[in-house]
Amino acid sequence: MRKINVFDTTLRDGEQSPGVTLNFEEKVEIGTQLERLGVDIIEAGFPATSEGDFQAVKRIAELVKDSSVTGLSRSLKKDIDASWEALKAGAEPRLHVFLATSPVHMKHKLNMTEDQVVETAVDSVKYAKERFPKVQFSAEDACRSDLDFLVRISEAVIDAGAEVVNLPDTVGYITPAEIQHIFRYLKENIRNVEHANLSAHCHDDLGMAVANSLAAIEGGADQVECAINGIGERAGNASLEEIAVALHTRSDFYKANTNLTLNEIKRTSALVSRVTGMQVPNNKAVVGDNAFAHESGIHQDGMLKEKSTYEIITPELVGVSSNRMVLGKHSGRHAFSEKLKELGYESTAEEVTKVFKAFKSLADKKKEVTDEDIFALMTEEKIDSTHTYYEMQALQVNYGTTYIPTATITMTDPEGEPIEEAATGSGSVEAVYNTIERIVGEAIVLKDYRIQSISGGEDALAEVFVTVEFQGEESSGRGTAHDVLESSAKAYINAVNRILARKPNQAGKTEKANV
Ligand code: KIV
Numbered sequence: 001m002r003k004i005n006v007f008d009t010t011l012r013d014g015e016q017s018p019g020v021t022l023n024f025e026e027k028v029e030i031g032t033q034l035e036r037l038g039v040d041i042i043e044a045g046f047p048a049t050s051e052g053d054f055q056a057v058k059r060i061a062e063l064v065k066d067s068s069v070t071g072l073s074r075s076l077k078k079d080i081d082a083s084w085e086a087l088k089a090g091a092e093p094r095l096h097v098f099l100a101t102s103p104v105h106m107k108h109k110l111n112m113t114e115d116q117v118v119e120t121a122v123d124s125v126k127y128a129k130e131r132f133p134k135v136q137f138s139a140e141d142a143c144r145s146d147l148d149f150l151v152r153i154s155e156a157v158i159d160a161g162a163e164v165v166n167l168p169d170t171v172g173y174i175t176p177a178e179i180q181h182i183f184r185y186l187k188e189n190i191r192n193v194e195h196a197n198l199s200a201h202c203h204d205d206l207g208m209a210v211a212n213s214l215a216a217i218e219g220g221a222d223q224v225e226c227a228i229n230g231i232g233e234r235a236g237n238a239s240l241e242e243i244a245v246a247l248h249t250r251s252d253f254y255k256a257n258t259n260l261t262l263n264e265i266k267r268t269s270a271l272v273s274r275v276t277g278m279q280v281p282n283n284k285a286v287v288g289d290n291a292f293a294h295e296s297g298i299h300q301d302g303m304l305k306e307k308s309t310y311e312i313i314t315p316e317l318v319g320v321s322s323n324r325m326v327l328g329k330h331s332g333r334h335a336f337s338e339k340l341k342e343l344g345y346e347s348t349a350e351e352v353t354k355v356f357k358a359f360k361s362l363a364d365k366k367k368e369v370t371d372e373d374i375f376a377l378m379t380e381e382k383i384d385s386t387h388t389y390y391e392m393q394a395l396q397v398n399y400g401t402t403y404i405p406t407a408t409i410t411m412t413d414p415e416g417e418p419i420e421e422a423a424t425g426s427g428s429v430e431a432v433y434n435t436i437e438r439i440v441g442e443a444i445v446l447k448d449y450r451i452q453s454i455s456g457g458e459d460a461l462a463e464v465f466v467t468v469e470f471q472g473e474e475s476s477g478r479g480t481a482h483d484v485l486e487s488s489a490k491a492y493i494n495a496v497n498r499i500l501a502r503k504p505n506q507a508g509k510t511e512k513a514n515v
């Protein structure tokens, strides 16, 4: 079996997904979960682009011990220096430096000749090698580059000290047969290829990112770059979970494996989906809600007789457990803290006490509290309550088909002073949002509103995702509650708080990386 290194870029390319901006706590939560999942390399961000990214990469590098943490840099000394400052305390600091190699990028974007590109790439790798024990060079838009130029630049950067040469399909253009050929050709023709790993990084513009990554492995790739739930720039990156489970399920064919702990996949997917607000479609392979649901009578009959008739992946393999212990209102603190441990949380006694209180109040309203409910409570506790400039104390809404909806809300302001206001709207949610706007005293523009239930059933928790514009900035926000109006209010306030947290002198300042 060949060992394939998994390089996760959820926090860098994944964060480049339109509409996604993660704050410090969210990035750290995802970073530590990726370590638990067993990825070999975590690309934690792009340190030179913003103070927020720099701080998050630094914290993840300090915390994570079992994965190598890396940061992206352009081929510029100032980027490499910023990455070094962010990563130097890590267990295995690694730099990811890139420069484009395709004719269209060299001519129109870089305005550089092939010789200049090779020289700049080599200088960057040499400069990085003076600091970093591990350096990866990416030939941006490699899959639209001349093959012999790729051989030339790869040999040069390997001689300069690069341990990994990454060959991205930056625009998602390549086909499986072509990428397999590229990797075969490079493996056979790069003179010093035994001193470096070759890596694939595929985008999903034509829906072939996973197939292309697997074909690259067939062609000789030693590393694949991917993101949880396939998020990323435009149509996204290759889905980590699909590649991992394909390699596992078809190890007879690929003769390759990874270091991943596959039963952490579902939990990682749920976390990424919750914090990014990017819902996983029901029919998504491996992690979609329907991935293990058998609807037709013929299939159900087959499953009852012999599971292998219709099931090639078991839900348990990826951490979807069919006999989960569900908690309810009679569950005590001990059962609750055991459940948190089972779900992989390492919580302080103080955190358990706080979340247990929220759990008890939920269990009073909801018969069964599921793992998904507990994930939602923990996200609120560990992430959403970190920067609470405005906090809701009470909400009342009057609604009737023949009356104008009116909301009354009491909230504390950033100084902790309570403010009460009321406003009307054409619907209940609008009444709630108009009231919050009055309390905040500045225009808040709602750009997007989405609602979903957590874990199903009539008494399910409602989760609302919003995107708002406030003080000239855009942010997402999320809120979870038993009542849809309460979760709508919480999501709106969360979005405002996230923007306030980004302002100068506020912790958690994050600007979106821009590659
Ligand atoms: O898609 C791409 O080319 C990238 C590089 C910066 C690695 O994300």
Ligand code: ZN
Binding pocket: 013, 168, 170, 201, 203, 233
């Ligand atoms: Zn990319």
